[in-house]
Amino acid sequence: MTMNMMLNAGEAVASETKVQPIVRLKGIAKYFPGVVANQDVDFDLLPGEIHALLGENGAGKSTLMNMLTGIYRPDMGEIVIDGSAVSFASPVEAIAAGIGMVHQHFKLVKAFTVAENIHLGWKETPRRIARDLLEARTAELAASLNLAVAPGARVSDLSTGEQQRVEILRVLSRKARVLILDEPTAVLTPAEAAELFKALRQFAARGNAVIFISHKLDEVLEISDRVTVLRGGRKVTTMPTGECDKRMLARLMVGQEVVLSNMRERRPDAKPVSPQPVLSLRDASARDDLGNMALKRVSLELRAGEILGIAGVAGNGQKELSQVLTGIRALASGQVEICGKDLSRAGAEEFAAFGVGHIPEDRLQSGLAPALSVTDNVVIREYGKAPLSKGWVYRPSAATSLARSIAEAASVRVPDFGMPVRNLSGGNQQRLVARREMRIAANVLVAAYPCRGLDVGAINAMMRYFIELRDAGVGVLFVSEELEELLKLSDRIAVMFHGEVMGVVNTSEVDIETIGLMMGGQRRGPAGATAEN
Amino acid sequence: MAIRIQRVPSESLAGGVAARLVAIVLALVVAAIVFAFTGADLGKLGSHVLKSTFGSRFGLMDLGLIMTPLTLTGLAVMIALKVGAWNIGAEGQFCAGAFAATAVALFVPGPNVVVLPLMFVAGALGGMIWILIPTLARAYADVSELITTLLLNFVGVLLIYYVATGPWLDPSGVSFASTARLPHDVPSFWGDVHWGLPLAILLTIAVAAVLNFTRWGYEVRIAGSNPNAARYAAIPFRRHLIVVMLMSGAIAGLAGMLEAAGTAHRLQGGISNNFGYIGIMVAVLARGSAIGVIAGAALMAIILKSGISLQTQGVNISTVLAITGLILFFTALADELSHYRIVRTKEA
């Protein structure tokens, strides 16, 4: 049945001229001071299709969608819904016209239940809001839309994937015909992503349409019917997904060929891997924020000049691991050593002083102060050192020039270093954080999901940074859920499952299947590369 | 050509000033219209207000006297906001400062040069002690300072009423509701206007310099904006929170000391005169800028002083308050609007 519908969707796409698009954008432009975020963008969205929107970081994808959902107003051009021009003054008007968006950073009220969140700010919410009534309505909606949610659960207790389903249900319950998802899978486990795709297909098959923003080209090829590529705020092309492949999409986005080289190769002048570990973790256990044991007796060693990959489905203790290794989370038991020095009881300050850089997984929550200026944020690791500070004196002008050079190295264009950092595109924030951390990583860099939200070109650049560091004799701990990235980059891979390390393997001696099995909880005995434990 | 309105992330200085001026004029126009309906003689009222506020030596002196505590309470609220705390309790800390300074003045014998500095210290300490418990409760138990600081205001105000009409009542019998005239004064430099005014302004500028040009100021900014980021960068959030909140209390306490020893020369009930609450408005108008605190305090002083002269003309107090509210409302509006600009675009 779903397959049939899918075919219909395909036909609809094929006979473009006959079908009236649900959404048509004509000549859209949006300017921010010093930035052309969008210019001359034409875009059609047909009923029944899943339309992917691609582009480099800062290409203007989020901005374009923010105009379609009434958050921004276009400076030029026209938005046409079902054949008539509209002008949305707010997201409320957009949703009334059937256009809803799920943002990358969810906007749910954490202390409320699922049912309460669904009914919040909705004109169809019944006047008498008895708890069981709301929950029954929510259950009914969820069933009719085929989205599994627990109406009575508190949002703060849900996994990221479940929260996203609540967001989607919230949008769909308001009878949205167009669902916009901004990098929805960046935070999902593969199983959750598969679940999401199923729901999207069913939604589109009912004659609705989906706009899907993602940097993961495999996913785009799998889920979408058509692809539109933006570059520098302008539309490059729109084409049926069937006619695309990964390399071509990457080229369209970046404007040049993207070469993915084997990165495990070392330069001849690279520093050798040290015999002594720069970082070692022995029998380390730590609790998560809710007090559950999230890291269970983990032992790992990282040598100078190597990249150690940490594989595993997100949420299996990786966050706590990276926090323990950077002094942000206290150990419940066990030991951490950096360069032979016991830092088990040390705080973030000592770790930074010992040359440990940290790219955190939740950059907006802990890596940045979103409301403060770009400069303030970029210098957060070096504000206390010369030339930014002399004694207790801080020099804002020196800070701005350092910020300027870091932004340049990260190839991020910043129109105004005094503007709040949250005005930068998601990927550009990530690039700045990464560059900032690499500068202090004299011995170790702990990078948690550094490539999340980055475009292909930027992922490549990020990996090259890591190789630079590795060849300069820094130990890099690289946490990722993308096996391809891990295999391309790491010398060894440790696999985590339920807070434990299932084994550490040499990348050259392992295949994807083995790692997949370990991610599912199968232990690899110390016969492998874990001998040093 | 089409004309569009665009939001800009940061306002220009000129734009901000212009928008606020327009706001004040608009508020006055609205107020004038209301007055016209009540049949008042606008010209007479207006010229009276202008004359009694700007047109006379005494008017200007009054402005200076009102501006002094407002600058300090505004600064106190503003600096707490920098570290992410709402100090709603400047009123209570003001009272505590006035109380402590008075205690020193009344009960510590000695020459001016010794006792006056002691009074400064006592005023600041009084304010600090008044905010100590809210500070510790926030820092260690995450109790909202909003409520605790507010509640202590009532205690502070009542404490002053109690001592001024009870144990410390003027023994000479001249006054029924205040202490005796304090034996030590903050010296004046122009009529009644005492050195507290330049001191308040200098302190504000000093705080601005510290916030912008010291490492400590940078750390406070980060800590106040995102405690998680502070933790990540090894910036001691809790320590900064405690220090800054105590500073905030000390500044408000100093305002109380100056009011008692410079302006009122006695401790009397109602000495705080809502200065602590109006300081919140000053800080909000200032939008985190110290120079803005000085301007905001000046603006509020003019509004209050005009209100007083309107009252002497028989305009009742609720009308005066309504006009005050209007001006604030329009200024807040202007503040938001100055973040927009009009652009002309060529239609494609």
Ligand SMILES: Nc1ncnc2c1ncn2[C@@H]1O[C@H](COP(=O)(O)OP(=O)(O)OP(=O)(O)O)[C@@H](O)[C@H]1O
């Ligand atoms: N509110 C704003 N103020 C100023 N500039 C902005 C604002 N919002 C976006 N921009 C700028 O507009 C450009 C496009 O940003 P946008 O967020 O649309 O990019 P994106 O394609 O979503 O990128 P990413 O993949 O990194 O999320 C960027 O240069 C960004 O800095």
Ligand SMILES: [Mg+2]
């Ligand atoms: Mg984006």
